[in-house]
Amino acid sequence: MRVRVYPADTYGCGHFRLIWASQELQKQGADIELVDPGERQLELRRDGENIIGVNFGDDRPDVIVLQRVSHRFLAQAVPLIRAQGIAVVIDIDDDLTSIHPSNPAYAALHPRNEYSRRNDRGEPGRHSWHHLTTACREATLVTCSTPALAARYAAHGRGKVIYNYLPGFYYDVSHEDSDLLGWPAAIASHPDDPSATGGAVARLLSEGVRFHCVGDPAGVAGAFGAPQAKITGIGGVNVYDWPKEVTKLGVGVAPLADTRFNAAKSWLKPLEMSALGIPWVASPRVEYDRLARRGAGVTAGRSRVWYRELRRLLDSAELRAEMAGRGREVADGLRLDGHAGEWWDAWAHAHDLQRGLVPA
Numbered sequence: 003m004r005v006r007v008y009p010a011d012t013y014g015c016g017h018f019r020l021i022w023a024s025q026e027l028q029k030q031g032a033d034i035e036l037v038d039p040g041e042r043q044l045e046l047r048r049d050g051e052n053i054i055g056v057n058f059g060d061d062r063p064d065v066i067v068l069q070r071v072s073h074r075f076l077a078q079a080v081p082l083i084r085a086q087g088i089a090v091v092i093d094i095d096d097d098l099t100s101i102h103p104s105n106p107a108y109a110a111l112h113p114r115n116e117y118s119r120r121n122d123r124g125e126p127g128r129h130s131w132h133h134l135t136t137a138c139r140e141a142t143l144v145t146c147s148t149p150a151l152a153a154r155y156a157a158h159g160r161g162k163v164i165y166n167y168l169p170g171f172y173y174d175v176s177h178e179d180s181d182l183l184g185w186p187a188a189i190a191s192h193p194d195d196p197s198a199t200g201g202a203v204a205r206l207l208s209e210g211v212r213f214h215c216v217g218d219p220a221g222v223a224g225a226f227g228a229p230q231a232k233i234t235g236i237g238g239v240n241v242y243d244w245p246k247e248v249t250k251l252g253v254g255v256a257p258l259a260d261t262r263f264n265a266a267k268s269w270l271k272p273l274e275m276s277a278l279g280i281p282w283v284a285s286p287r288v289e290y291d292r293l294a295r296r297g298a299g300v301t302a303g304r305s306r307v308w309y310r311e312l313r314r315l316l317d318s319a320e321l322r323a324e325m326a327g328r329g330r331e332v333a334d335g336l337r338l339d340g341h342a343g344e345w346w347d348a349w350a351h352a353h354d355l356q357r358g359l360v361p362a
Contacts, residue, residue, distance in 0.1 A: 003064045005349050006035045010069035017241050019093050020069055022169045026342035046075055053078040065089040065349050072111055077133035080140040089142040089356035091349055094151050098131040100262040104193035143352035148289055150266035162348045166270045167338040168277050175245045177279035180252030181316045188217030189225055196225035198257035198285045200305020204228035206312060216247050249278045253315045256284035269293040276329030281322050283311045298332040
């Protein structure tokens with residue numbers, strides 16, 4: 003079985019969902035071609051705003067894996083690719099239909115902006131979250147990082163949940179215990195999430211607790227309700243340096259507002275902290291709860307619970323060590339090299355679905 007994989011980007015989503023899994027499978031001998039996002043190899047035949055054909059020539063894979071298909075032309079290409087006997091798998095890590103309006107991705111993907119926004123060449127952007135929904139409906143198989151995403155994008159029943167796992171280098175980063183509180187995120191992609199802590203973080207900052215943001219610190223103090231507080235932070239970090247920056251935290255927070263978008267978020271952020279030996283407190287969203295029930299950390303809904311759990315960790319090196327140890331144990335069972343086969347199994351299932359070898 004020949005598989006061609008098209009990650010949507012070379013940032014976190016592209017690496018966690020497709021690049022690292024494909025590289026791991028290649029090591030195991032799988033026939034996978036991993037296509038750089040800047041070097042697309044799909045030759046589309048176009049008639050105005052419609053795609054009328056997809057040409058592969060003699061270089062035909064058995065399965066094509068696409069990620070986050072939001073472009074009009076690519077969504078139109080899905081059934082045309084399948085008509086040639088090639089299975090199409092679409093991978094999704096977020097619910098694009100419920101992005102917060104303050105998130106830059108909202109304007110980029112809102113259907114009303116499909117033709118008003120322009121790309122670098124002056125062409126219409128042609129991106130819309132509606133196209134992703136259409137593409138998933140037409141796909142052979144949809145893979146998602148959470149059951150909630152599978153329910154939304156694979157209601158037709160051709161869906162497979164593959165949770166997020168971590169590559170091996172996350173487990174080789176040393177961690178030094180401290181009482182430095184921090185958040186591995188930024189306001190741009192989490193505009194209202196800090197509010198989920200209520201006044202807990204603001205209260206801790208008023209008591210002299212140090213706070214570090216692994217991400218752009220602009221607006222972070224105010225978002226946590228402490229506009230006058232001084233916090234440290236760091237700008238853009240590439241995916242390979244990210245663990246080394248996150249491990250500087252002594253205690254981590256992972257707040258998520260109670261929204262439709264966050265109800266489908268994966269457990270990735272607290273999982274990262276667990277693998278790095280950082281005790282954490284998180285919002286009680288579905289996947290964060292799932293990880294906490296395994297023993298990796300704790301969740302908190304009310305402000306007083308956030309404050310109590312964070313205060314306990316900040317005051318006790320012994321408790322931090324205990325929670326960090328449990329977190330590492332949980333994360334150790336969620337290594338990518340032990341789960342990469344889930345992607346291959348899903349792609350093989352899509353291959354069989356496309357050929358009618360198994361029931362849809």
